[in-house]
Amino acid sequence: MQTQDSSLPIIWTVSVTRLSSLLRDVTPEFDGRAQIDTINLGFEEAVTLIRERLRTEDCDVLLSAGANGEYLRNRIDKPLVLIQPDGFDLMQALARARRHSNRIGVVVYGTDLPAFTAFKQQFGLQIELRSYTNTEEARDLVAELIALGCGAIVGTGFISELAERLGVVGILMYSADSIRKSFQQAIDLARMLSAARSGPRRALAAKPADSKFSLRRLIGNSESTTVLRDQIRLYGASDRTVLVTGETGTGKELVAQALHGASARRSSPFVAVNCGAIAESLLESELFGYEEGAFTGSRRGGRVGLIEAANGGTLFLDEIGEMPLALQTRLLRVLEEREVLRVGSVRPTPVDVRVIAATHVELDARVADGRFRRDLYYRLNVLRIALAPLRERVDDIPLLLMNFLRAAGAGAMVLDGPAHALLQRHGWPGNLRELRNLAERLAVLAHAESPLSAITRPLLLRCAPELFGGAQTIAEPAGSLSNDTARLQAHALSSRVVRPDAASLQRALAAVGGSREKLADQLGVSRTTLWRWLRERSLG
Known part of the structure; x- marks a missing residue:
């Protein structure tokens, strides 16, 4: 039997139906980077098996999707990464569905897709969109869509298999690229937690190269980008708390890293925590650490928390608006007293950290409705950096796109006038993340259709149809x-x-x-x- 490398992150994928097959196809690509074990069960059956295995085995991160993933998140005290399909996944799924039926149903978990309605109207497509929150509701919605004449239904693995059982074509809305990105997120999260648990010394020794914290990574010549670099130089010299605000995908962690690199703490640890990616029941022990015997299943000797792991350096709290109210009180004490109290301990530990927090939500609105502590808000909002969305810094798009293309392994490419104009008119709801996604698609085409040296409007139509319509696109000239x-x-x-x-x-x-x-x-x-x-x- 082959011996597994105990230093690799341990990831358990939990899926049912067609998603399991897609996960198996992608898993071999991550051999040597993680120990990946597949659990082909869902909901309560998966919870029972995972709890049983955790008595004798360890797991760093769970990986799942849709309703099954949310079900696990609320019942298993382990970090969980949800597989998220992007707009290109949905476009590909719709194209496959259209081959089978002119009337298509789309069923998503949780929330509707606001831009999707406008897209459907723009192109005059006969698509029925529904969202569900539990399995019974999902069954009713699929039956309803079939009654409306939908001959193909796009959705999660559970939805697509349910559609097939009821006699229509089921199309999985996930792609191999979505799976790859989720695996990478799970590996990054597992490594971050592992480094922090090993204590401040190891976190310092394992810190990334200085280039990760360089201002040169903030690319662009627009006025807002120039002002941003000046702000980072100014605030980096201070040790005060910074609140970074901006839409999803605007580069808040990149700014936090640059602030760390511009500070006197640059040679000390930079520890990043996504407050929305760790289960509430687990977040307290991960942030503050715990003493031996603090709770059932706690590790012998206790565990250093992420705040202590950042001692002497910078603690980056991403999605701070998602932090539970009870933990907000404890974080406020850390900021005011500069000491951390581990779970199960009565003796506080002094810490020296510079805190940078980030959010894409309006914290003042959450303060007003009682979901965020007012005193913590004012303690975080000492220095503030508001990031402009990409649609307000369109002059940066060519430079950013070329940089993303180089990172994706594409050769030298030029952007012609019509394509440039189209990119500037697009609303970029996904901001830098959406632009990087476009660059990766173009890089794939560049390798497949070599030589491909020019980015043209027809090329963009082929690989990014969302640029040509939808509520998030600025209107084209008459x-x-x-x-x-x-x-x-x-x-x-x-x-x-x-x-x-x-x-x-x-x-x-x-x-x-x-x-x-x-x-x-x-x-x-x-x-x-x-x-x-x-x-x-x-x-x-």
Whole structure:
């Protein structure tokens, strides 16, 4: 039997149905980086097995998805990473579903997709969107969609299998890329927790290279980026608490790292904690540590908490707005008294940490409705950095995109004028994270279609259709795309089999002054394909 490396993170994936198969396909890519064990069970069966195994085995992080993941999060005291599909995953799933049915159902867990309604209206697609919070509700929704005539249903593994049982096509909305990203998040979280538990000395020895904390990583020449770098130089010289605010994906942790690198603490530990990624029941012991015998199952000798692990350095509290009220009181004591009280201890331990907190929610609003302590809010909000969303710093997009492309392994590429204009008009709801995602897609195409040296508007249509419509896109200039052209783009995106009707083709051709080349570019199809459509519709 092969001996496993005990220094590797231990990750248990918990899934049912089709997601299990996708996880098995991706798991071998992480051999040598983590010990990954697959549990092909869901809900209460999974909880029972995990609790039983944890009596004799250890696990650093759980990895799951959808309702099954949320069920585990509330019942297992282990950090859990949820697999999250992105917009490109959904587009690919819809394209597959369209091959089977013109009427499609989409069932997501938890919340609706606000931008999805606008996207559906923009392209005139017959898609019914539903969301569920438990398995019984999911069964009712799938039955309802089938009754409405949906011949294909897109959703989680549970939803897609449920659809198949009821006689329609079920399409899994996750992709291999989503699985890879989730594995990487789980590995990063496990390593961070492991380093912190080993105490401040190991955390110091294992700190990343100084380049991780360099201001040079804040790329861009826009006014807001220039002001941001100046703020970081100024605040880095201070030891006061900083609150970083901004939308999701604006780079709050990058700013926190740069503040650490600009401070006198740069050679000491930088410990990052996502307050929303660790179960509430586990967060207290992870942050503050515990004494031996503090609770059933506690480790012999106790454990150093993340706050103590950051002693002498910087503690970054991401998503501080998600911290439970009870722990907010304890954190306030750390900030005011500069000491930490481990769980089960009566003797406080002095700590010297600089705290940087970040949030994408309005903390003052949470203070007003009683979900965040007012005294802690004022204690955190000493120095404040408000990050501009990407749509307000569009001049930075070319530099950022080229940097992300290099990081993704793509060669030198140029951005032509129409593509540049399109990127500047897009609303970028995912901010830097969305732009990096686009760069990774372009890098894949660059390798597959080498040589690929130019980023053009048709290329963007192929790999990022969300740039061409939806509530988060700034309106294009009048006359740039007719309604018929936009509708035809939907045909090109959602089905390569269903062709536009003659009337739509005629109007779209007239809108571009009869230029077949221009219409082909706008539709994202070859001129040969367009010529064939025109000929078959007797318009050529």
